[in-house]
Amino acid sequence: MEFDVAHLVEMLPEIQTSFLQTLYMVGISLLVSLLIGLPLGFLLFVTDKGLFWQNRVINLVIGFIVNVIRSIPFIILLVALIPLTIFLVGTTIGPTAASVSLSVAAIPFFARLVESALREIDYGVIEAAIAAGGTPWMIIKDVLLPEAKSGIISSVTITIISLVGTSAMAGTVGGGGIGDLAIRFGYYRYDDTIMFTTVIILIILVQIIQVIGDLLARAVNKNK
Template sequence: MEFDVNHLIEFLPEINLAFMQTLYMIAIALFVAVMIGLPVGILLFVTDKGLFWENRIINQVIGFIVNMIRSIPFIILLVALIPFTVWLVDSMIGPTAASVSLSVAAIPFFARLVETAFRKIDYGVIEAAIAAGGTPWMIIKDVLLPEAKSGIISGITITVVSLVGTSAIAGTVGGGGIGDLAIRFGYYRYDDTIMITTVVILIVFVQLIQLIGDKIAKVVDKK
């Protein structure tokens, strides 16, 4: 493999654009995942057996939908959602279109991480809140979310790292971003410089996200 620094300098505008497109896709998908996945994760937890909103039907229906979406490989999900994507954003290619599939994939993924974070809470804390006369909404707002915030932040970090990989997959079918650049130039044109650069960018980006996420999670962890 050959690495040409001059070629890399010439290609910097393309690399910068691709990286911005990746950030754009990840930002949209993460926002949607948190806005929808967090409530879904809460419902999965509080409707489970022994909790204050216990409801077997709701729990199983939500759990089935979450598991169903998570079981579909992303590339298949991306193709299956093309009609919905075209209806929603009037396009089937580009970063915005890819963000639709990324968001759908991220919602159930993050929801399960939120549910897991809640399950790590000492149940005695929840029982004490119930005994004190706390309403379900108060328990969720004042007990569950504060107690699980470190785990939720870790879940956000894991979701972002996962989105980096799936956004690269989206690039292989016209989604744009680093993955698209790697495929078009690094793979199809046998451009070692671009391939090496894109790989290094993704590795460094993931390491930074993980480092920052871990630091924040430790800061907010009361334990």
């Protein structure tokens, strides 16, 4: 592997643009997954058997849709969502277009993580809240959310890291970002310098996200 420092310096503006595109894609997708995936995860949990909003039909339907989307490889999902992407953003190229598919992939992934975090809560705590006359909304807001917040933060961390990796995959179809740079230069042009640099950037980014996520989860857990 040849590493050319002069070439790296020359490519710094391109690397910076690609890095910002990756942050842009991850940011949009994370926001959408939080807005939709978080309540979806709660809904999957509270409609399950034995919970206060038990509804087998709703639980099975939502669970089926979530599982179907999660079972589709991201590359295939990108292609399948082309009509939706064109409808929403008017194009299939660029980071904004890639954010559509990233968001759709992230929502069920995050929802299942949230559901798992909620299942870690001692059921006795929920029973006590129900016995005390708590309404479903009060139980969700004052019991489930506080009790599961450490697990939810960890779920957010895992989702962000997953989005970083998936956003790099989106670069293979013109989504922009670090993955696009790695494909265009590192793969098609056999540019070892760019390939090595993009890998290092992604490793550092993931490590930073993981450390911050772990610190936040521990801090919240101590404050319970």
